[in-house]
Amino acid sequence: MMSAKQADRLATAGLYAVAGVILALLAGLLGYVFVKGFPMLSWQFITSPPQIFKGGGGVGPQLFNSFYLLVLTLVFSLPVALGAGIYLAEYAKDNWLTRSIRISVEVLSSLPSIVVGLFGFLFFVIYMGWGFSIISGALALSVFNLPLLVRVVEQSIQSVPRTQREAGWALGFSKWETITNIVLPAALPGLITGIILAAGRVFGEAAALIYTAGMSTPALDFTDWNPLSPVSPLNPFRPAETMAVHIWKINGEGIMPDASAISDGAAALLILSILLFNLSARFVGRFVFKKMSAS
Amino acid sequence: MQTVAVPSRVLSSQTHVTALTGPELTRPKLETDRLSVFYGDHQAVSDVCLTFKKNTVTALIGPSGCGKSTFLRALNRMNDSIEGCRMAGEIRYDGIELQSRQVNVLEVRKQIGMVFQRPVPFAKSIYKNVAYGPIRHGVKKKKELDRIVEDSLRKAALWDEVKDFLHQSALRLSGGQQQRLCIARALAMQPDVLLLDEPASALDPVSTAKIEELIGQLKKEITIIIVTHNMQQARRISDETAYFYMGRMVEHGPTEQIFSNPRSEQTRQYISGQIG
Amino acid sequence: MAKLVKETEHPLFKKSSKLRTERFGKGLTFAAVLLTALLTAAIFFLVISKGLSTFFVNGGSVKEFFTGSTWNPGQKHEGGSPIIGALPFLTGSLAVTGLSALICTPLAIGAALFMSEISPKAGRKVMQPVIELLVGIPSVVYGFIGLSVVVPLLRDHVTGSGFGIAAGTIVLSVMILPTVTSLALDAIQAVPRSLREASLALGSTRWQMIYKVILKTAKPGLLMAVIFGMARAFGEALAVQMVIGNASVIPHSLFEPASTLTSILTMGMGYTVLGTAENNALWTLALILLLMSLAFTIAVRWIGRGKPQ
Numbered sequence: 117m118m119s120a121k122q123a124d125r126l127a128t129a130g131l132y133a134v135a136g137v138i139l140a141l142l143a144g145l146l147g148y149v150f151v152k153g154f155p156m157l158s159w160q161f162i163t164s165p166p167q168i169f170k171g172g173g174g175v176g177p178q179l180f181n182s183f184y185l186l187v188l189t190l191v192f193s194l195p196v197a198l199g200a201g202i203y204l205a206e207y208a209k210d211n212w213l214t215r216s217i218r219i220s221v222e223v224l225s226s227l228p229s230i231v232v233g234l235f236g237f238l239f240f241v242i243y244m245g246w247g248f249s250i251i252s253g254a255l256a257l258s259v260f261n262l263p264l265l266v267r268v269v270e271q272s273i274q275s276v277p278r279t280q281r282e283a284g285w286a287l288g289f290s291k292w293e294t295i296t297n298i299v300l301p302a303a304l305p306g307l308i309t310g311i312i313l314a315a316g317r318v319f320g321e322a323a324a325l326i327y328t329a330g331m332s333t334p335a336l337d338f339t340d341w342n343p344l345s346p347v348s349p350l351n352p353f354r355p356a357e358t359m360a361v362h363i364w365k366i367n368g369e370g371i372m373p374d375a376s377a378i379s380d381g382a383a384a385l386l387i388l389s390i391l392l393f394n395l396s397a398r399f400v401g402r403f404v405f406k407k408m409s410a411s
Numbered sequence: 412m413q414t415v416a417v418p419s420r421v422l423s424s425q426t427h428v429t430a431l432t433g434p435e436l437t438r439p440k441l442e443t444d445r446l447s448v449f450y451g452d453h454q455a456v457s458d459v460c461l462t463f464k465k466n467t468v469t470a471l472i473g474p475s476g477c478g479k480s481t482f483l484r485a486l487n488r489m490n491d492s493i494e495g496c497r498m499a500g501e502i503r504y505d506g507i508e509l510q511s512r513q514v515n516v517l518e519v520r521k522q523i524g525m526v527f528q529r530p531v532p533f534a535k536s537i538y539k540n541v542a543y544g545p546i547r548h549g550v551k552k553k554k555e556l557d558r559i560v561e562d563s564l565r566k567a568a569l570w571d572e573v574k575d576f577l578h579q580s581a582l583r584l585s586g587g588q589q590q591r592l593c594i595a596r597a598l599a600m601q602p603d604v605l606l607l608d609e610p611a612s613a614l615d616p617v618s619t620a621k622i623e624e625l626i627g628q629l630k631k632e633i634t635i636i637i638v639t640h641n642m643q644q645a646r647r648i649s650d651e652t653a654y655f656y657m658g659r660m661v662e663h664g665p666t667e668q669i670f671s672n673p674r675s676e677q678t679r680q681y682i683s684g685q686i687g
Numbered sequence: 688m689a690k691l692v693k694e695t696e697h698p699l700f701k702k703s704s705k706l707r708t709e710r711f712g713k714g715l716t717f718a719a720v721l722l723t724a725l726l727t728a729a730i731f732f733l734v735i736s737k738g739l740s741t742f743f744v745n746g747g748s749v750k751e752f753f754t755g756s757t758w759n760p761g762q763k764h765e766g767g768s769p770i771i772g773a774l775p776f777l778t779g780s781l782a783v784t785g786l787s788a789l790i791c792t793p794l795a796i797g798a799a800l801f802m803s804e805i806s807p808k809a810g811r812k813v814m815q816p817v818i819e820l821l822v823g824i825p826s827v828v829y830g831f832i833g834l835s836v837v838v839p840l841l842r843d844h845v846t847g848s849g850f851g852i853a854a855g856t857i858v859l860s861v862m863i864l865p866t867v868t869s870l871a872l873d874a875i876q877a878v879p880r881s882l883r884e885a886s887l888a889l890g891s892t893r894w895q896m897i898y899k900v901i902l903k904t905a906k907p908g909l910l911m912a913v914i915f916g917m918a919r920a921f922g923e924a925l926a927v928q929m930v931i932g933n934a935s936v937i938p939h940s941l942f943e944p945a946s947t948l949t950s951i952l953t954m955g956m957g958y959t960v961l962g963t964a965e966n967n968a969l970w971t972l973a974l975i976l977l978l979m980s981l982a983f984t985i986a987v988r989w990i991g992r993g994k995p996q
Contacts, residue, residue: 124892131805134797135814138868141861142817145824148832199719207713208720209494217720219988220727226984227730227977228922230949234956234973235730238737242961259726266723283531283593285492287544287600288521290705292712297547302534313823320825323924323949327956360827364925367834376835383828390823406580408534507699514699515706522698 146387152377153384161381165335166362171374175382177333180349181250181356182319182389185329188254188352189318193261194311200262201269206295225263232260233324241328248355253329260324261314268310272303301408309401316393320386322360330355331365359386438506440465440634441486441523441604446500448481448490455481458500459660461653463604468626468635470645470666473655474681479638482655483606486636487523488516504604521548524602528609530589532581537573540581540592544600559599567595568625587618594625605629607637611644623648642682646670654678731977737967738974745964747771752971758935758951760968769964773948773972775937780947782852782938783931784921787859791867792913794860796902799871804897821865830926833858838930846942850932853941858930859920867916874908875901911987918983922976924949948972 118126160174167173200221208214236256246252276299284294300307333356336349343350357365363382366375439462448456456478463469471479481490488509490496502509509519533540541560550556560577564570569591573584581592590610597605607626611619626635626648639645645652646666653663654675662669662678673679741747741760746768748755755772762770798818802810837857842849878901886896902909932944933954952972959966 120892120895124894127894127897128805131797131801134794135801135809137794138798138864139813139817142821145832148836149828196719196722199716200723203716203720207716217724220724223981223984224723224727224730226918226980228924228949228980230922230924230952231734231973231976231980232730234952235733237956238733239729259730262723262726279527279529279531280533282489282492282527283533285489286487286520286525287547287596288517289547290517290709292709293547293705295712297543298533316823320823320827322825322827323953326953360825363827363831364929367831367929379831383831386825386828390825391820394820394823405534504699505697507697515701515703517703517705518699518701
């Protein structure tokens, strides 16, 4: 039989070991991706289009698609999420309607992304007739992103003390005016941090996209910025494969000789972008707060 | 919040004409008639009848939880925003029933300003903090705004301390300065009545003294109602005092009389420190 | 002199446009919240109606779906009903989910305890950022690393092709570990200080305090964290699909190719035509995914029902 003291020491050592394992895991993951991927990263790699049968291709269009889809997704989901978050935080009374709405948002947020993707496939791609396109992909990603953003908005609004609202009401502001002029600006730093983190999640999402934005990218002319032109990168009705989808696809069916090296490079690029999102989430929020309170 | 019993004299007020003559000046600026406030089933304020004269400072005193703050917050209908809060009785401002349906609650809060226990500056610059109210209520000209900001800050005795960095964050001011900024912000709306909810309880003695001095200045122009825990403060700054206990108003009268010779035994015990 | 003022001219009766914008704003935000709720309803409606058509339109057997082990919805039985034995995928999904929860739970709770009880400083400064970063790594990257590290490792050092439930489990447990850890940390940190101090004051060692007080008090929260992780594992598509081997047979070992609901769905949806029995059968798999995620959500709510939000 072990004494209590011995058990304590043993457990402590065990917990240290667990923490060590996790740190090692991350170091391993990052190390692996970066060690193998960094040598791939070159200007040529991140700007040129992929090759199908031979090596030396890049991920230029995929990188562009990832950002373009992200921007459109935010354009679609942010206004709705702002509205819904404001309503839930400020107006919703505690009744059956609010409760059922809350549950439905929670259920939406827990749906597997592949299910959201299939819904997008059925609704946007088939019923609306938009085919595998950026618009279908962005809308599917919006559905995927919406519940998370709603929670971000609701929580950052709720973190603004009630006294700020009362101070607004005491000046004769209406509730809406107080929300838009006082509460939202005060919530902005938290809001921005949350939005950027959500954006990181959207950026790396693939399952919701393979049947909505598609798994291919047509030849693009990066000098043609007319959104209606079929070769324009901005055309919302063209299919668009993102970085994440590209990694998945070339590992499944890529026939170029350097598929694994391309994946290494793309994975490194993806994680690098996510790192940037995480870092900027911290700094932009703080910066905005400083900027805002002094104007 | 539902409004209870709209009195008939207000409903007929469309045609009602009042003469602003001699007696009009002595008419109370603000009065309550059997005002009760309920939170759900709990009655926080019971049947309070009080009058507040123009250019006077009235102190509301009483132990914690006696309903004085709730009463104060009823006066500008701040309680409207609390779910499950209900009022009965009347509040009359210039003789107008404030809970009447025709009354615009936003205008009520413009006319009856409020400053809270803790300073609540907005996360904006000092200038914006003061100018924001007027801007949102339609003042557009920069010159006019500058004038209002300077005026209000002067009245709040803050101008000299902040005039050189009006465009810096208000959050960088000290607690006492922030509270005076909040007073300036309320004054920028040019209210007739100012409600102060323990405005100095979170401040150091020097800041407290400044705020008290300020109240003495302000009463020349407006009516002030202040909730305070500090008996000396009530005595120093108020003209009239009302003592609250368990949601009821026990005694109301000139401050000197309340403190030197209260009619009620309860009031005497509270003032002498026997009731917490 | 007597100045006559109509009472209605008193500023208090002023009508302001603010009240109109107030109604507008409230209406607009309500529309947004309604849209969000309607989206959920629309997804449920579409997936349920498509998923059920296997049984109602194509005449598939519910019993066969849950117990049959042959999946070939393009072909028909003699009676005309499609061959839809989904047991291999159901087993595959449940196996990877259950096993990865089994691996992940002790690690996650251990890490959370380390961050909260053993070394809060290292926890905050080192572990927290590490975990936040891990949460953000896209699942495809986990799948890709699984494919290029875990699968060859299993192939060379254990047995078989490397693809299979074992590879899927490893990838998923690493993938859900950060999420479960940070939720477990929340649960542990919610245990009141006073309980810890009371226990220590009674002469408990730190481990006794952790074991008897913290883990006991935080149990519902920890359970929620694990279920949340399982929901993610169950619904993950690509990372699993890349390493599991995608063979639609009931696996007899952890190291043989198998498949999950999500992997079959991912593979098949592009190769079937909408409206055919083959395609409808895939939607039935999606329906199972939907219902399982609903069940996980209900479980989390049910466990957390006593806790204030």
